Amino acid sequence: MNNWEICLLDSSARVVDAARVIDASIAKIALVVDKDRKLLGCITDYDVRKAVLCGMDLLENKALSIMNANPKVIESSASNILIHQTMLNKNVRQLPLVDSKGCLCGLRILSEFDISRLKHSNPVILMAGGLGTRLRPLTDKCPKPLLRIGDKPIMEIILESFIQQGFSNFYISVNYKADMIEDYFGDGNRYGISINYIREKKRLGTAGALSLLPDNIEEPVLVMNGDLLTKVDFGQLLDCHNYRHADATMCVREYRYQVPYGVVDIADEKEWVITGLTEKPVHSAFVNAGIYMLNPEVIKDIPKDTYFDMTDVFALNIEKNRKNMAFPIREYWMDVGRMEDFERAREDFL
Incomplete structure (x- = not known):
């Protein structure tokens, strides 16, 4: 995904900020990072809706409170075949790419490999x-x-x-x-x-x-x-x-x-x-x-x-x-x- 950086979210952001990031991208995910772009976790559309259903105040609560701190990731050096197969095996639609230090290098989404999934x-x-x-x-x-x-x-x-x-x-x-x-x-x-x-x-x-x-x-x-x-x-x-x-x-x-x-x-x-x-x-x-x-x-x-x-x-x-x-x-x-x-x-x- 070429414009994956629009999915980045600062660790100090609120839940409402995460919702805006999710809505702004076809990837439908917010990637929470620190100042060095180390991946802290991910927030999906499902996470935000769950917060709404629980009565959470999206304006007041921190995004970290609904973040998945252990998201599925893959090394940035992985081949396209491995990335695609991993997404299918893990049943995920987004897969962050990280380097050896856990810093975010990119994001791949399942529709890149199979456009029919958008139909x-x-x-x-x-x-x-x-x-x-x-x-x-x-x-x-x-x-x-x-x-x-x-x-x-x-x-x-x-x-x-x-x-x-x-x-x-x-x-x-x-x-x-x-x-x-x-x-x-x-x-x-x-x-x-x-x-x-x-x-x-x-x-x-x-x-x-x-x-x-x-x-x-x-x-x-x-x-x-x-x-x-x-x-x-x-x-x-x-x-x-x-x-x-x-x-x-x-x-x-x-x-x-x-x-x-x-x-x-x-x-x-x-x-x-x-x-x-x-x-x-x-x-x-x-x-x-x-x-x-x-x-x-x-x-x-x-x-x-x-x-x-x-x-x-x-x-x-x-x-x-x-x-x-x-x-x-x-x-x-x-x-x-x-x-x-x-x-x-x-x-x-x-």
Whole structure:
């Protein structure tokens, strides 16, 4: 990798700095070094997301606190064949090159050896059958996926984001004004991709349309609501889903809300003893972000042509002792289903 030095991170940096370095490079790694460029450790996108899920303050905490201090490395004199084989054997996508003193000399990434790893054959299902009720009157004559943000429809922005990340196999679930959506996007040929349509004849909830997918799907499926604008790294989502051997993965976002009153802590309900007071406290919780990875066997359990929500899918997985996992989103994310958010997205994409 020629420009590997953009992955360097000073040992005094914060977690948020590590996230910026990771996002700035195709390598998706931060290499933590001292003043002599001795490699102290590595931080990956997975490490940062884990910190988010644990509630860590990315602005306050040091990057060293989430660093892998014993990363896999290889001597800079190693041949390309040895480097490639080591990455395959160790199941790593990045491999730092070091000299005899442990000082960093370079970085190799797996896609340098196999460009096909940047391509994903996994089906992407975009749920676009909603009525867009909250965006009326804009949706009275135009389906929500074709409303424009800047000079492009919402769905086109979503498609192009996936295409840029190597996805090419799409299904779009349609119902309301389906003909307008199909006429605009066609079979995907003008984008160099394949688009098929799932036609809902009745309202099927947020997951029921998945029961209408072909039976021959053999890879994990990426499902996303058709009114989301995001810069999520979908390749990282797929890697995380596979790495953790998940049956279903739900993207989540941290949601903060403030209680508009002073909160009173009462220890003894019989005696009404006040033990503490907090003025307008801020709480946080992780909420469903409308993006999912689902294994084929999970989709096969969705009842055919029946109203079924995505919450029902995850509840059914719990009943069957399947592995449901969370993937925290730290990138830009906007649900444009409400008028105020739609207007805000328009400003973001000016």
